[in-house]
Amino acid sequence: MTWKTFIAGALAGAVSGYLLNEAVKKNTSLSSETVLANVKKAFKEEGPIDGSWIQMTKEDFAKYAIKTKVYRGGITTSQNGERKQYEFIADAFTGSVLDVYPIS
Known part of the structure; x- marks a missing residue:
């Protein structure tokens, strides 16, 4: 050789x-725990977190031409002594939050 x-x-x-x-x-x-940790880190910049949850299974998501797998989850925070709840949708591959909306 x-x-x-x-x-x-x-x-x-x-x-x-x-x-x-x-x-x-x-x-x-990404694992659902990693995605939740990233979302919690972002919310902690706005104030303390009282609770959080995330679904362990990925689900299909399509919005216009965008198709991917996502995790759904939620965060409970305290703002000005008032408890606020939010749900979020995060991309399972990048961890990017695609949508956040308050729960009434």
Whole structure:
């Protein structure tokens, strides 16, 4: 085996490994606990959190041309001595909050 063959094989293996890693990361969703922790962190900037919940299963979500899997959850906060409740929808792959709305 010559050095050229060895280097070409090692380079091909490294490139294949990198591409496989990127493909796996692209199709992997975040855990519901991670998504909830991110949402709670954002809400904590506005005030204390009294409670929170999240569904453990992903559900299909479609709005216009956007189709993805989402987690649904809720947050209870105290603002000016008053308890407020919100529900949220977060993308299961990126953790981005797609919608937040208050519950009356």
